[in-house]
Amino acid sequence: MQQVRAVIARAKGAPVELVTINVPDPGPGEAVVAVQACGVCHTDLHYQQGGINDEFPFLLGHEAAGIVEAVGEGVTEVAPGDFVVLNWRAVCGECRACKRGEQQYCFNTANATQKMTLEDGTELTPALGIGAFADKTLVAAGQCTKVDPSARPAAVGLLGCGVMAGIGAAINTGGATRGKSVAVIGCGGVGVAAVAGAALAGSSPIIAVDIDPKKLETAKKLGATHTVDSSKVDPVEAIREISAKTYPGAEGADIVIEAVGRPETWKQAFYARDLAGTVVLVGVPTAGMMVPELPLTDVFGRGGSLKSSWYGDCLPSRDFPMLVDLYQQGRLDLDAFVTEEISIDGVEAAFERMHGGDVLRSVVVL
Known part of the structure; x- marks a missing residue:
C-alpha cells in the first residue's frame, strides 16, 4: 500500500x-x-x-x-x-x-x-x-x-472522456464522412471535439451552434465551416439554410449532434436534420429531464435515426492509439x-x- x-x-x-x-x-x-x-x-x-x-x-x-x-x-x-x-x-x-x-x-x-x-x-x-x-x-x-x-x-x-466522446459521437455514432453535412449544437469541450471529429472525417459543411461567441470561435479553429449564434437567430432555420446551399433541397444537416443535454436543444436537433438524417445525443441530461413532445407523424415522416452516444461508442484499444497517432502527425x-x-x-x-x-x-x- x-x-x-x-x-x-x-x-x-x-x-x-x-x-x-x-x-x-x-x-x-x-x-x-x-x-x-x-x-x-x-x-x-x-x-x-x-x-x-x-x-x-x-x-x-x-x-x-x-x-x-x-x-x-x-x-x-x-x-x-x-x-x-x-x-x-x-x-x-x-x-x-x-x-x-x-x-x-x-x-x-x-x-x-x-x-x-x-x-x-x-x-x-x-x-x-x-x-x-x-x-x-x-x-x-x-x-x-x-x-x-x-x-x-x-x-x-x-x-x-470528453474529447473521445465528441469525436466518437461524430464518427462512430453519427457516421460522419465525406459527402455528409454535420451540425453540432453546444460547443463546450465535447461539442468542439465533435466538430473536430467531423472535420477529421471530411464532412462539409460543419455547422457549430452556440450562444457564446468565444466557443464559436474555438469551433472554427477546430474545423467548423459555419457558426450560428442561437441567441440571435433560429438555429433550425440557420442549419437548414446553410445545408441547402451545399446540397440543394436539403431540409437540414445529415447529422445533428446535440452536445448540451437539454430537451429544448434536442428538439432543435430533431428538426434541424435532413430527411433520413441522424440525431446524436451526447450531451448528458440531468435527472427529471424528459424527451419533448413530438408529433409521432414527424418522427415517422422524417425517417432516419435518433441515437444516444455512449463514450462516443469508442473501443479504447482501437481508437486511442489511432487518435494519438493522428495527433502526433499534426492532423488532430x-x-x-x-x-x-x-x-x-x-x-x-x-x-x-x-x-x-x-x-x-x-x-x-x-
Whole structure:
C-alpha cells in the first residue's frame, strides 16, 4: 500500500479537498498508474454536486494519462513502464454485446476490485471507476490503453472522456464522412471535439451552434465551416439554410449532434436534420429531464435515426492509439483543447472557471 495526494468530494456541494489517501498494491487483474496529467471534466463537477449518485466521498478525476507502475497477477495487457491513457470502458469480453462483436457497447465493463481509502479507512468511490486527481490510482488493467510514449500527457489524456466522446459521437455514432453535412449544437469541450471529429472525417459543411461567441470561435479553429449564434437567430432555420446551399433541397444537416443535454436543444436537433438524417445525443441530461413532445407523424415522416452516444461508442484499444497517432502527425489538434495547466490544488478554482465558460479544459499536471 502507498499513501498519495488526491482530490476528493466529501459531501454534496462541499468544496473539494486535497487529502492523503491509501492506494493498495494491485491485485489480480489490476494496475497502479502514476498519473502525469488529468483533465477537469464537467462530469467531475456533476459528482461533486451529487448529480451522479450519493456514494460520497468521491475520488475525482478521470481524463488521465500516466505511467503504469505495477500490475497484479494475470495482467498481460500492460506492463510497468508503459505510457497509457485511462479509460472507463474496460471491456469484459463475455457479455452479450462483446460476444456479438460489439465491444464498444460492453454492458459489464470492469473496475478495480480493491478500494482506495482515506487514511481512516473510509472507502472512496472513484469517478467513472478511475479517480485520477491523485499522484497514483488503482484501476482494472483493462482501463489502461497503451499509446505512443512521446505524446504530451496533458493533451492525450483528454481522450479518456470528453474529447473521445465528441469525436466518437461524430464518427462512430453519427457516421460522419465525406459527402455528409454535420451540425453540432453546444460547443463546450465535447461539442468542439465533435466538430473536430467531423472535420477529421471530411464532412462539409460543419455547422457549430452556440450562444457564446468565444466557443464559436474555438469551433472554427477546430474545423467548423459555419457558426450560428442561437441567441440571435433560429438555429433550425440557420442549419437548414446553410445545408441547402451545399446540397440543394436539403431540409437540414445529415447529422445533428446535440452536445448540451437539454430537451429544448434536442428538439432543435430533431428538426434541424435532413430527411433520413441522424440525431446524436451526447450531451448528458440531468435527472427529471424528459424527451419533448413530438408529433409521432414527424418522427415517422422524417425517417432516419435518433441515437444516444455512449463514450462516443469508442473501443479504447482501437481508437486511442489511432487518435494519438493522428495527433502526433499534426492532423488532430489535441493541444487546442488544453486551455491551461494547473497544479493538483487548483481543482476547485478550475470548477469556477468552468462555470464561467472561460476554459475548454483545465488540466492538472502532476
